[in-house]
Amino acid sequence: MIGVDKKSIYMPLIADELTVWDISFRWAGYDPAEIWFRLPLAVKDNSRLLMHAILSGEMICGTMTLAKLPPGSKANPKYYLRTYIDDIYACIHGVRYDRKLLKWASISRMGFYEWCERRSIPFPEFWFPPGWKLDFEMPELGTAALWAVHIEPDDESEYAIRYDHPDIVRERENRSKQKLLAVTECEPEEFNTGKASESEKALRINQQIRITCQQIASEIWKNDPNRTIASIVRDELVQKYGGARHYEEETVREWIKEIAPSEVRSRRGRPRKNGGEES
Numbered sequence: 001m002i003g004v005d006k007k008s009i010y011m012p013l014i015a016d017e018l019t020v021w022d023i024s025f026r027w028a029g030y031d032p033a034e035i036w037f038r039l040p041l042a043v044k045d046n047s048r049l050l051m052h053a054i055l056s057g058e059m060i061c062g063t064m065t066l067a068k069l070p071p072g073s074k075a076n077p078k079y080y081l082r083t084y085i086d087d088i089y090a091c092i093h094g095v096r097y098d099r100k101l102l103k104w105a106s107i108s109r110m111g112f113y114e115w116c117e118r119r120s121i122p123f124p125e126f127w128f129p130p131g132w133k134l135d136f137e138m139p140e141l142g143t144a145a146l147w148a149v150h151i152e153p154d155d156e157s158e159y160a161i162r163y164d165h166p167d168i169v170r171e172r173e174n175r176s177k178q179k180l181l182a183v184t185e186c187e188p189e190e191f192n193t194g195k196a197s198e199s200e201k202a203l204r205i206n207q208q209i210r211i212t213c214q215q216i217a218s219e220i221w222k223n224d225p226n227r228t229i230a231s232i233v234r235d236e237l238v239q240k241y242g243g244a245r246h247y248e249e250e251t252v253r254e255w256i257k258e259i260a261p262s263e264v265r266s267r268r269g270r271p272r273k274n275g276g277e278e279s
Contacts, residue, residue: 013026013126013127014109014132015109015127016108016109017062017106017107017108017109018106018107018109018112018127019102019103019104019105019106019107020047020050020051020054020102020103020105020106020107021047021099021102021103023046023050023107023112023127024043024044024046024047024050024102025043025046026124026126026127027042027046027124027126028040028042028043028046029042030042030043039097044094044097047091047097047102048091048092048093048094050105050107051088051091051092051102051105052092053115054081054088054105054107055081055088055092058115058118058119059107059111059112059115060107060108060111061081061105061106061107062106062107062108063079063104063105063106064079064080064081064083064084064104064105065079065080065081066081067080068080068082069082069083078104084098084101087101088101109127109134110134112127113128113134141165141166141167142166147164147165147166149164149225149226150226151226164225164263209242209243209244209246209247210255212242212243213238213242213243213244213252213255213256214255214256214258214259216235216237216238216241216242217232217238217256217259217260218259220232220235220237220238221260221261221264225261225264227264228264229253229256229257229260229264229265230253232256233249233252233253233256238252238256
C-alpha cells in the first residue's frame, strides 16, 4: 500500500513497554500481529537501528542487560545480551533477523522517548500521539479506581467492593476521635454515684458498656473497614473487654449498628440459608 499513511489506521498505544518487533513494525506503519513471511524493508531498518542502540548502550533493554555473566554463575543467561551477540550482529548488519530475539528484546516508553530526544528523531505517533501527555495527571485525591476496598463476604459465592473517598475516610476517622475524646473526658462520678437508685446504676453501667463497645468497634473499623457488624459483635475485644458478653447478642448488635459506617450498614448480600440471619 505505497503512499498510504498506515499510522492513521491504528489506535495510539500508551503501553509502558514494547518489544523491538512491535516497535519496528508499528513505526513503519505495519501490524506486527500479521503473518509475515518476509519482513518489509522499513521494518528491517527499524530493527537494525534499535538493536544497534541497545548494543551500544544508548537504550536500556528491559529483558537483556549489557552486564557480563560471570563464569559459573547460576543466573539465567537468557537475560544477558551477550548470549545473543551473534544474532544481534547479524541483525545490525542486515544478514539475519531472528524473530524470537526481536520479540524478546523490550524497550520502555520513556527509554525510547529519551533516545529519540537525544538523537533528534521525531517521536512516532503510534506511541506518542500529538497532544497527549507522557504521564497521566492524577487528581490530588486520586481516582475512584484507587479508592476500591475489598469487603470480605460471609459466603464464598459473594463479593463486594466499596469505594472510600479520601475525604469521607478522614471525616469518619475524625468522628471516631471525637467520640473517643468524649468518652475519656467523662468524669467517673457520672457512672458511679451512691445517691442513684439501683435501676439508675444499672442504666448507667449499661450506657458505659454500650459506649465502650461502640468505641472498640470504631477502632476496629478504622484499622479494618472490611469487617461486618456480625463479626465485630462476636469479636473478643467487644465481648470480653467491652463487657458485651453480659448482654444479648441482638442488644449488642444494635449498639454496634448505631456507629457502623454507612457503607457497612447499607451492605447487601445474597440471602443466607438460615433465613437471612448472620451466622
